[in-house]
Amino acid sequence: MKEDTFFKLGKKIDGSRIKSDEMMAGHTTFRVGGPVSCFIEVCDTPELLYCLKVLRENDERFFLLGNGSNLLVHDEGYEGCILKLSGSFSDITIKPAEDPGYYVVSAGAAASLINVSIKSANEALTGLEFASGIPGTVGGAMVMNAGAYGGEMKDVVKTVTLLDINTGDICTRTAEEMGFGYRDSIIRHNDLIVLRADFLLKKGDRDSIWEKIEELKEKRVSKQPLEYPSAGSTFKRPEGYFAGKLIEDSGLKGYSVGGACVSEKHCGFVINKGGATAADIITLIGDVQRIVKEKQGVMLEPEVIIL
Ligand SMILES: Cc1cc2nc3c(=O)[nH]c(=O)nc-3n(C[C@H](O)[C@H](O)[C@H](O)COP(=O)(O)OP(=O)(O)OC[C@H]3O[C@@H](n4cnc5c(N)ncnc54)[C@H](O)[C@@H]3O)c2cc1C
Incomplete structure (x- = not known):
């Protein structure tokens, strides 16, 4: 990101809310993701409009981050600006x-x-x-x-x-x-x-x-691998099927690549069992898609957004 962009952003945004080389692993529920050139916490609409104007004028890329719970960021990170809404x-x-x-x-x-x-x-x-x-x-x-x-x-x-x-x-x-x-x-x-x-x-x-609420919480805790970092269901539900069942029926329960693993508790979840990289998760997603397609004839589409 250009020096000039940082300078202009710093004119209106408090320095404590602009960071460079922030690791995205700390901002995604998968707990993976490399550094971003610029990470900004935006507190209100005027600030947001200002950031967008500066980024547009300086021809910089940007991405809107929520809680990173449906997001997989590459290990190489992101050359651009991550905008995270906060404050009001x-x-x-x-x-x-x-x-x-x-x-x-x-x-x-x-x-x-x-x-x-x-x-x-x-x-x-x-x-x-x-x-x-x-x-x-x-x-x-x-x-x-x-x-x-x-x-x-x-x-x-x-x-x-x-x-x-x-x-x-x-x-x-x-x-x-x-x-x-x-x-x-x-x-x-x-x-x-x-x-x-x-x-x-x-x-x-x-x-x-x-x-x-309690009933649904119990269901989640008993069926989903909430004890591991993940982004929830990795794949969309294909019409007429359940992604988790297709994956299990393809013999992929517990299948792993590095620290990434198809959850044994719920095959629809890819989990970070410890030390997974984004590359591990992406390779595993590709393997699951290929094997499920070969064995069940269904192409799974990721629900997770890859940045
Ligand atoms: C344990 C677990 C369980 C889950 N269970 C469910 C479930 O039951 N049902 C379900 O639907 N999902 C589930 N999810 C997935 C996830 O929580 C949802 O998809 C959620 O809506 C993503 O919100 P987020 O704020 O984390 O978005 P992020 O992951 O940060 O971003 C998702 C997309 O939204 C965009 N975005 C975020 N905020 C804005 C904004 N203000 N304006 C424009 N674009 C924006 C981002 O750019 C990105 O494209 C689960 C995830 C986990 C980890």
Whole structure:
């Protein structure tokens, strides 16, 4: 990254929030990933607009980071700028909606989805129980239309506030306009940044909501290898199949490359058993795709985003 870019960014962003050669292993749930030229914590929308302007004018690449829970960064790192939203982007507020019995939970893009679920549950608001174990940010959840146990963002989102990277325009889109599909939304196909999402939730029974959250937590703990770093399900669910079953039926349970391994607890998860590199994980993903295709005739598509 050019010296001039650092200089200009430093004019408006506090030096403690701009880092060079930051290791991405510390910012991804896989715990792998090399150094990035520039890592910035962006606290509010004016700062974000300023960073984008400087990066555009200096012809620098950049990438928006959520909680890095669906992300695999190469060992060589990233030649460009990582923007991580923080500060006011983590705010969560709750207000009554127009419809009696409904509330709008408004959460900044950097708010943790788990915190939004817990805060809603504590206010006896039902709808986000399914998301209480998804370790992403609200921004990442909008991008991926994150979902679990029969629920997905599409069911609970009222509106999403987006920033157009090219024009700097800010607009609000309804859930219908977000193009939510299976691990997909319009954000994945356009130059957009999520600033905020409003969820429409119904007043319910606090105890039943917490019971549901506990029940789903037990399911996760018993079925998923949460004791190891991972990015959750590595592959998308192919239509008519389950990725984990296809992998297991292909004899790949426990298959490993270096420190990367197909979890024995849940074959749909590639885990970092210790000391894995991004190269190990990428090789393992390729091997799994090839072997499953040979043995089951199905091509698995990674859900994890590779940077
Ligand atoms: C143990 C574990 C369990 C998981 N379980 C589930 C599950 O049940 N269901 C599920 O759907 N997922 C699950 N995941 C995957 C992951 O948590 C989700 O995909 C989550 O939505 C990713 O959010 P993130 O903030 O971590 O995004 P990141 O991984 O940081 O980024 C993902 C993508 O979103 C983009 N992005 C992030 N923030 C913004 C923003 N503000 N504006 C524009 N783009 C942005 C990034 O550029 C990137 O392209 C799991 C992961 C783990 C580690």
